[in-house]
Structures are given as C-alpha cells and as structure tokens.
Amino acid sequence: xxxPDNTATPVASDGPENERGITGKGLSSGTVGLxxxxxxxxxxxxxxxxxTAALGPTVSAxxxxxxxxxxxxxxxxxxxxxxxxxxxxxxxDSGTSFTWATRAFGPWVGWMAGWGLIAATILVLSNLAGIAxxxxxxxxxxxxxxxxxxxxxxxxFINVVVCLLFMLGATxxxxxxxxxxxxxxxxxxxxxxxVLLFFAGTAIFAVANGNGFDSSALSWEWxxxxxxxxxxxxxxxxxLSIFIFWGWDVTLTMNEETKDPERTPGRAATLTxxxxxxxxxxxxxxxxxxxxxxxxxxxxxxxxxxxxxxxxLAGPILGPLAFIVSLAVLTSSASSLQSTFVSPARTLLxxxxxxxxxxxxxxxxxxxxxPGYAVIVSSVVASGFYAVMRFISENVLWDTIxxxxxxxxxxxxxxxxxxxxxxxxxxxxxxxxxxxxxxFPLIGxxxxxxxxxxTLIDSxxxxxxxxxxxxxxGLVFILGLTVIxxxxxxxxxxxxxxxxxxxxETLSMDAPPSHRGRRR
Amino acid sequence: xxxxxxxxxxxxxxGMDAVALGSRxxxxxxxxxxxxxxxxxxxxxxxxxxxxxxxxYLNDQAAKWLADAVAAVPDGVAHATHIRxxxxxxxxxxxxxxxxGASHIVIGTAGDGRRGRHRLGTVANTLLHSAEVPVVLxxxxxxxxxxxxxxxxxxxxxxxxxxxxxxMGEALSLATVTGAKLRLLSLVTxxxxxxxxxxxxxxxxxxxxxxxxxxxxxxxxxxxxxEVVVAxxxxxxxxxxxxxxxxxxxxxxxxxxxxxxxxxxxxxxxxKMLHELPVPMIVVPRTQNTSEGTQR
Numbered sequence: 001x002x003x004p005d006n007t008a009t010p011v012a013s014d015g016p017e018n019e020r021g022i023t024g025k026g027l028s029s030g031t032v033g034l035x036x037x038x039x040x041x042x043x044x045x046x047x048x049x050x051x052t053a054a055l056g057p058t059v060s061a062x063x064x065x066x067x068x069x070x071x072x073x074x075x076x077x078x079x080x081x082x083x084x085x086x087x088x089x090x091x092x093d094s095g096t097s098f099t100w101a102t103r104a105f106g107p108w109v110g111w112m113a114g115w116g117l118i119a120a121t122i123l124v125l126s127n128l129a130g131i132a133x134x135x136x137x138x139x140x141x142x143x144x145x146x147x148x149x150x151x152x153x154x155x156x157f158i159n160v161v162v163c164l165l166f167m168l169g170a171t172x173x174x175x176x177x178x179x180x181x182x183x184x185x186x187x188x189x190x191x192x193x194x195v196l197l198f199f200a201g202t203a204i205f206a207v208a209n210g211n212g213f214d215s216s217a218l219s220w221e222w223x224x225x226x227x228x229x230x231x232x233x234x235x236x237x238x239x240l241s242i243f244i245f246w247g248w249d250v251t252l253t254m255n256e257e258t259k260d261p262e263r264t265p266g267r268a269a270t271l272t273x274x275x276x277x278x279x280x281x282x283x284x285x286x287x288x289x290x291x292x293x294x295x296x297x298x299x300x301x302x303x304x305x306x307x308x309x310x311x312x313l314a315g316p317i318l319g320p321l322a323f324i325v326s327l328a329v330l331t332s333s334a335s336s337l338q339s340t341f342v343s344p345a346r347t348l349l350x351x352x353x354x355x356x357x358x359x360x361x362x363x364x365x366x367x368x369x370x371p372g373y374a375v376i377v378s379s380v381v382a383s384g385f386y387a388v389m390r391f392i393s394e395n396v397l398w399d400t401i402x403x404x405x406x407x408x409x410x411x412x413x414x415x416x417x418x419x420x421x422x423x424x425x426x427x428x429x430x431x432x433x434x435x436x437x438x439x440f441p442l443i444g445x446x447x448x449x450x451x452x453x454x455t456l457i458d459s460x461x462x463x464x465x466x467x468x469x470x471x472x473x474g475l476v477f478i479l480g481l482t483v484i485x486x487x488x489x490x491x492x493x494x495x496x497x498x499x500x501x502x503x504x505e506t507l508s509m510d511a512p513p514s515h516r517g518r519r520r
Numbered sequence: 521x522x523x524x525x526x527x528x529x530x531x532x533x534x535g536m537d538a539v540a541l542g543s544r545x546x547x548x549x550x551x552x553x554x555x556x557x558x559x560x561x562x563x564x565x566x567x568x569x570x571x572x573x574x575x576x577y578l579n580d581q582a583a584k585w586l587a588d589a590v591a592a593v594p595d596g597v598a599h600a601t602h603i604r605x606x607x608x609x610x611x612x613x614x615x616x617x618x619x620x621g622a623s624h625i626v627i628g629t630a631g632d633g634r635r636g637r638h639r640l641g642t643v644a645n646t647l648l649h650s651a652e653v654p655v656v657l658x659x660x661x662x663x664x665x666x667x668x669x670x671x672x673x674x675x676x677x678x679x680x681x682x683x684x685x686x687x688m689g690e691a692l693s694l695a696t697v698t699g700a701k702l703r704l705l706s707l708v709t710x711x712x713x714x715x716x717x718x719x720x721x722x723x724x725x726x727x728x729x730x731x732x733x734x735x736x737x738x739x740x741x742x743x744x745x746x747e748v749v750v751a752x753x754x755x756x757x758x759x760x761x762x763x764x765x766x767x768x769x770x771x772x773x774x775x776x777x778x779x780x781x782x783x784x785x786x787x788x789x790x791x792k793m794l795h796e797l798p799v800p801m802i803v804v805p806r807t808q809n810t811s812e813g814t815q816r
Binding site: 031032036039040043044092093094095096177179180181182185250254255256257335338339342346349350353364366367369371 | 530531532535559560561565566567568569570571572573574576577578581585
C-alpha cells in the first residue's frame with residue numbers, strides 16, 4: 001500500500017486538507033445539472049400545492065382576471081430574483097436575506113429581513129401541513145369510497161393532531177437529512193406535472209361537452225389586468241401570485257452548485273418558470289371555464305371551497321380518477337415541506353452564527369450534519385402556530401396564505417433594496433450593472449414595498465380575505481402586525497442580552513468599491 | 521504495518537471512541553493515524569436546494585470538530601486530518617481509506633439506545649460487506665481507555681470457514697508490529713455440525729488447535745508468545761463469552777463469521793458480539809486484497 005505522504009512527525013492539524021474532495025466532488029459545487037435544477041425548482045414551488053391553496057383567494061380578489069394577475073405577479077418576482085442572484089454571487093451565505101440586508105443596511109434591518117424570511121416560511125410550513133392533512137383524508141375517502149372520511153379533516157382536533165404528526169414526520173426527515181433517490185424525485189415531479197395537465201385537460205373537455213359546472217367561455221379579458229375593478233384587488237391578487245412563484249428563485253441562485261455555472265442557472269430558471277407559468281395559466285383558465293366565479297357549490301367564488309379548490313373540484317371533474325390529484329398534491333406538499341424546512345433552518349443557523357440569535361441556533365448535528373436545533377425550533381413554532389390558528393381563524397389556510405404573501409413582500413422587498421444599496425458604488429460600472437444591481441431590484445423592491453403596505457392597510461378591514469377578524473380588525477392584519485412586533489421585541493431583547501451582532505462586531509456593513517478608476 | 525490507520529470520525533461519543541482506539545492502534549504499531557470526517561456530498565441532495573454557503577459553514581464546523589479530535593490524540597502519534605465527501609458515511613470512508621492506503625478502518629459503535637444500534641447496523645453493515653481492509657469496531661467507552669496502554673494481546677477466532685487463512689495472516693502481522701501476545705481461539709468445535717459425535721469433535725478440535733498454533737509459532741518473532749484455546753459453545757458469541765479478557769486486548773474475527781445468508785443482520789451479529797466483548801473487535805474481510813491501488 002502506498003504510504004501516506006505526511007511525515008512521521010505529528011502534524012499539528014490546523015484544518016482540513018484542501019487538495020481533494022472540496023473542489024473535486026466535494027461540497028455542492030458542480031453537482032447539479034440542468035434537469036436536476038429544474039426538478040429542484042419545480043419541487044420547491046410545488047405547483048399542485050400552491051395553486052390549490054392560492055387559486056381561490058385570488059379569484060375572490062380579482063374574479064376572472066386570475067390569468068392576468070398570474071402573469072404580472074411574475075414581474076416583481078423576476079426583478080427581485082435578479083437582485084438575489086447578484087447578492088448570491090457576491091456573498092453566498094446560508095443566511096441569504098438576513099446576511100445580505102445586514103451587509104447593506106446594518107444589523108437592525110438585516111435582523112428584520114431574516115425574521116421576515118423565517119416568519120414567512122413558518123407560515124407556509126403550517127399551511128402546507130394543513131393542505132396535506134386535507135388531502136390525506138380526501139385520498140383515504142376516495143380510495144375507501146367513503147366520502148364521510150374527507151369531512152373528518154374539518155374536525156379541528158383531528159385536523160390538528162394529524163397535522164402535528166405530519167410536522168413531526170417532516171421534522172425527522174429534515175433533521176436526519178433523508179433524501180429520496182434522484183429517480184424517485186424525478187418521477188414525483190413528472191407525476192405532479194402530468195396530473196395537473198390531465199386535470200386541466202379534463203376540465204376543458206368537460207366544458208366542451210357541456211358538462212361544466214358553470215361553463216364560462218374563455219375570454220381575452222381574463223388576461224387583461226386593467227379589467228380588475230380596484231387597485232386594492234390587484235394588490236391582493238399580486239401578493240397571492242407572489243406566493244405561487246415563491247421558491248422559483250432557487251433555480252436562479254444555484255450558481256456554483258451547478259455543473260455549468262455560466263449557463264445552467266439561467267436555463268434552469270427559464271425552463272422552470274415557463275413550465276410553471278404555462279401550468280398555472282392552463283389550470284386557472286380551465287378551472288375558471290369549468291366552474292366560473294359564482295358562489296354555487298363548485299363555483300370558484302364559493303368561500304367554502306376557496307381555501308382548497310382542488311379538494312372540492314377534483315371529484316366533479318375527474319370522477320373516479322380524482323384520487324390522483326390528491327396523490328399529486330400530497331407528494332407535492334411532502335417534498336415542498338422538506339425543501340421549505342431547510343430555508344428557515346439555514347437562516348436561523350446563520351443568525352445564530354453571527355450572534356443575532358443565541359448561539360444554540362448555530363449548532364450542527366454532528367451525526368446528521370443538519371442545522372438540528374434550528375430545524376426543531378422551526379418545527380415547534382410552525383406546529384404551535386398552526387394549532388392556535390386552527391382554533392381562532394374561520395379559515396386558517398386562507399388567512400395564512402394571505403399573511404404569507406405579505407411577509408414575502410416584506411423580506412423580498414428588503415432584500416431587493418439591499419441589493420440596490422449594497423452595490424451602490426458599482427451601479428454604473430457596466431450597462432449590465434445598471435440593470436441588474438440598480439434598476440431591476442429597485443423596481444421590484446418598490447412594487448413589493450407597495451404591495452406590503454397596501455395589503456397591511458387593506459387587511460385592517462375585518463372583511464378582508466376570508467373574513468376572520470379579532471377585535472374588529474382583520475385577522476390577516478393582526479397576524480402581519482403581530483409577526484413584525486414580535487420580531488422587533490425579540491430583536492431588542494437579543495440586542496440587550498448579546499449586543500455583539502448589533503454593534504456590528506460579527507457581521508459588518510460593506511459596499512464593494514467600483515471597479516472603475518472614476519465614476520461617471 | 522503496511523498502511524495507515526483511518527478513523528471514521530464524527531463529533532459524537534462514538535467518534536471519540538474511534539479516535540481513542542485508532543490512536544491506541546497507531547501508537548502500538550507506529551502507523552500513521554488519519555482522522556477522516558465525512559460530509560454529505562452535494563449530489564445526493566435532490567429535494568433540498570444545495571447551498572454553497574451552508575456547505576462552507578459545514579466545512580468550517582468539520583474543521584473545528586477535527587481539531588477537537590486531534591486534541592485527544594496522544595503526543596508522538598503521527599496524524600493528519602481529512603474532510604471528505606460521500607453519498608454516505610460508509611461510502612465516503614471507504615473511498616478515503618482506499619485513497620490513503622489504509623491498513624485498518626476504525627469506527628465507533630457507541631450510541632444512545634436504538635438509534636445507536638441502527639447506526640452500527642447500517643455503517644458497519646456496509647463497511648463489513650465492502651471494505652477491503654480490516655474494520656475495527658470500537659465499543660462504547662473506548663474513549664475512556666488510556667491510548668498508551670497499547671495492544672497487550674490479540675485474540676483471533678480461527679475456524680475453518682473461507683477466509684480463515686486471511687484472518688490468520690492478519691492476526692500474525694498485527695501481533696508482530698504491535699508486539700502483542702497472540703491467543704488463538706480454535707472454532708472447529710463450533711464449525712462442525714452438532715450432529716457430529718462429541719468425541720470426534722474433541723479430537724478435531726485438538727488437532728486444529730495444534731495445527732494453528734504451530735503455524736503461528738513458525739511466523740511469529742521469538743519474543744512474541746502465542747497460545748491456543750478451543751472454543752466452547754454453539755456459536756461464536758457463545759465462545760467469546762467463556763473467555764477472559766485483558767484491558768488492552770483486541771479480538772479478531774473473519775467477516776464470514778458474521779455473514780449470514782440474510783445479510784441485513786450482519787450488523788446485529790456484530791452488535792451482539794460487541795455487546796459480549798468487553799474489548800474492541802477487528803473484522804477481517806474474507807478476501808483481503810493487500811496489493812496497492814485496490815478498487816472496489
């Protein structure tokens with residue numbers, strides 16, 4: 001056997017070797033191909049889950065103009081994603097928004113950006129698990145041919161218990177970093193897409209045969225955002241459509257992880273978004289054609305079905321095959337639960353690492369090499385949140401989705417401005433920089449900021465969204481405000497207890513200098 | 521010895537057990553100690569988006585963990601640390617062992633209850649099936665043993681199953697480099713079917729015992745003593761239970777001993793033996809390839 005190349009004297013180990021492993025097949029660099037990136041992108045977005053959760057609330061805001069809102073909702077997402085990409089290339093860090101906003105605006109804003117991200121993902125975790133519970137019962141009901149079972153999901157106690165079990169399972173999987181095989185994941189994503197196509201196709205077919213519930217002829221007006229009557233409605237619709245694209249940015253920000261960093265991220269992002277937008281438009285159009293926006297039993301305007309439309313419509317459209325929609329949504333929620341868990345856990349880890357939170361959050365499980373403590377905390381908070389909401393909200397899924405749109409606008413907006421401000425010395429280094437570090441993120445950030453404030457103000461109305469209210473104020477408003485105030489309180493508490501981060505000792509503000517000798 | 525000792529390290533008690541035992545072996549044999557920490561490679565992540573930022577963090581953390589491990593290595597033992605990537609702990613460890621030219625792979629087996637056993641199950645299972653070099657299993661608590669105690673005695677359980685020759689060779693070479701006494705446990709009595717007449721078993725046992733002992737005496741240096749005992753009981757687990765053990769002792773068995781037709785249970789056999797054994801166990805693969813550049 002070959003002798004090791006080290007000398008026989010004890011080596012004072014000051015770190016790992018760097019020659020092999022790390023650049024070669026180590027880390028994540030160069031491991032993701034185009035298809036892999038698209039699969040991760042689609043499975044993060046989880047179109048089956050997002051659409052069933054968001055379609056109803058969007059219809060209630062903008063009526064038939066859902067397709068228009070989906071199309072324009074993509075614009076702020078795209079603009080902000082460009083900013084994300086610039087920041088990620090410059091400062092790849094698991095803290096993402098938290099780290100970047102701290103670098104640009106200092107610890108206080110950075111902390112709140114991190115908080116926004118965590119709050120948003122915790123909201124979506126509880127919503128995901130809630131949707132999964134509905135579909136689990138529906139699937140059992142469909143397979144057992146006993147419709148009564150599906151109604152069990154409406155019992156808050158059963159619902160909460162099953163939901164907590166789901167969360168427990170997802171937590172274990174995330175904590176132990178269990179991954180499926182690539183083949184299985186490719187299969188699940190293809191299955192999800194094919195089922196949605198089939199679902200939409202069957203709905204259109206039914207309408208063509210005169211079997212629609214409330215057949216509505218397709219109209220180009222549906223694609224015209226100006227046909228929406230009020231600006232508030234557009235804002236409400238937009239903040240929902242931001243949610244449906246959320247997660248797409250991972251394809252764009254996967255950079256050094258891809259086999260060909262020059263081309264793969266761009267192509268993967270394009271391919272993913274074309275797939276997703278096509279799928280969303282097709283489904284939105286087909287379901288609008290089938291159900292109309294009325295408030296009848298299967299009308300998309302019926303508040304009873306709006307928080308989970310596939311749940312209500314799969315049966316009437318697909319008949320005995322309805323269970324495949326349940327399966328698609330379940331698998332989509334399951335893989336999305338796992339990828340979603342990673343996001344707050346990594347941010348919490350980064351915040352712990354930079355002492356913005358107690359250092360416990362920075363702990364990595366030595367056995368499973370995951371941010372173990374952060375995963376468990378996220379899970380406990382999301383579970384507790386869901387349990388409380390299930391009892392105080394008339395329509396928990398709907399309200400969480402709306403509040404989620406607001407929180408995404410909040411932290412994406414801050415991130416977009418962070419990009420603009422961080423690169424302030426480099427704006428005019430090149431034409432490319434003018435667009436990607438200045439104009440695009442600035443416009444995206446302004447749109448999101450506007451959305452955030454409009455949603456916040458509008459949601460004070462107790463009739464907003466699902467109509468849940470506490471003390472005469474809309475529940476969504478209470479939720480959004482509570483999340484932000486709790487964030488501020490924890491931030492101040494941490495600043496008093498462990499001020500190092502807030503003094504800029506652990507993560508300093510920065511702005512890279514211009515590469516030009518002198519600026520124009 | 522012809523290679524280095526690779527320790528599969530995790531920042532757990534089991535990992536520290538492995539470091540302590542690896543240090544002991546290295547100190548006794550004068551071999552180089554290679555502490556290897558395996559991180560998950562990015563290619564296994566198909567659901568969660570890979571994150572280079574987190575990977576870097578993990579890498580830094582791994583370096584700190586390895587520094588802790590190094591602190592436990594006694595002075596005078598030549599050592600180096602490595603961070604490697606693999607689809608699994610066992611997979612990464614075997615690749616590293618190949619690259620580094622390992623003579624032994626050391627892993628810990630301590631664990632908290634069921635999960636610990638499971639871990640021994642999967643990692644040990646994979647290693648025992650696929651590793652080309654002997655795998656050393658450090659029982660829970662090895663970290664409490666003074667690494668400088670060395671290896672005082674080696675007990676090799678030699679039977680007639682395939683691989684016995686390889687095991688014998690391995691035992692002799694380890695005894696030679698460490699200067700440990702060699703105790704040979706003849707398993708012929710265990711290997712013969714129970715239907716065989718007791719008298720015949722006794723005769724066969726005595727013959728096998730004297731046979732292996734003379735082989736050992738021939739190849740061992742004059743100053744290393746060797747003895748032979750004939751196993752009692754119906755299984756190897758039984759046989760080791762009846763023996764006395766020195767604190768600095770190491771047991772050696774061939775992997776064919778642990779292999780059962782239902783391969784999934786190999787880990788539990790190993791776990792059961794470790795439970796019986798108060799000392800570390802070296803499992804020698806059936807066909808050991810000692811040439812350089814071995815490939816899986």
